[in-house]
Amino acid sequence: MMIPFNKPYECGNELHYIQDAIKRGKISGNGYYTKRCQSFFEEKYGFRKCLLTTSCTDALEMAAILLNIEPGDEVIVPSYTFVSTANAFVLRGAKIVFVDSGKNHPNLDPDHLESLISPNTKAIVVVHYAGMACDMERIMGIAKKFGVFVVEDAAQAIDSYYGSGEERRPLGGIGHLGAVSFHETKNIISGEGGMLVVNDEQFVDRSEIIWEKGTNRVSFFRGEIDKYGWVDIGSSFLMSELNAAYLYAQLENIDSIQASRIELFKAYEDYFDDITDMDLPKCPDYATLNGHMFYLVASNLEHRTSVLSALKEVGIHAVFHYGSLHKSIVQKHNHDGRELFNSDRYADCLLRLPIYPELDFTIIERRLNQVRFDKF
């Protein structure tokens, strides 16, 4: 039997909470479980304001609306990322300026940022790949110097930090806005789902309006106004209570989920350290692990293809990841022609191994032992 790449984890109370949401007589958004989940994040991580959304993609689209992105604006986005990181801003008419990954990490290389900033630059979107922090102090410094906003695509970065000790800051909570994903492939899941994190006070009130289709309904429900109406643009960004109920069952178990994923990450790291020349994930010293992903970087595309098929032969479903967005059909004509060497290298060479709480490392280890990694 194939060891799958991912298996959605069930904590036990999901159905119970979904039933409870139904009993409470409100299964649309912004009900009991939505509030509990949002408070959980605001209390545990000190986030200024959290809004559950139907996906991280939607949270990024809310961020683009909040920043008033419009045609003529430029937004700097890593090329090595999921489409939504860029697409959310393209929908508002932005021109995407792609930035390369670092040599030692798929995260964007901050050395390139200053030269990519123009008078039209409105925002930098950072992606904390594999849940490992970008160099946020440096990036926030550059953003401040040039007066541009920072949006954190923290889709993979739940419960991970920049810095350590008392100085550490939770990812998603550092930029002006942050976006988290609860898609079933992430650490904490609700099927489809996401969350907007609003860190900059100036965006707090408007975020609730955009969330509720451009109406001031949230304010109405709080009793602050006596009728609600259409006051801004927006969309239907709220997560259903059924998903929020599922999500809450997961959040109650966040510490054990993270611990088991980090343990698997470290087991992989120990395992591969001695037996392969392939690059392993390098966690920067200012970053923490959240066990979202374990990857290997092969030496070229052919090498990766042979490693993937060798793993498949022993029943391990490993997968590659993004293609460079600056070479995508949608964006290649807009790109300025710069070579983004590292992004292309990760697109060709990176492969991801199964990681999920139920995975028993001794079982996958037995299969890994049948592959001669040193021969590649």
Ligand SMILES: *Cc1c(COP(=O)(O)O)cnc(C)c1O
């Ligand atoms: C998963 C992911 C997304 C999209 O999340 P959804 O919740 O599926 O919309 C966006 N960006 C990154 C980096 C991701 O890993």
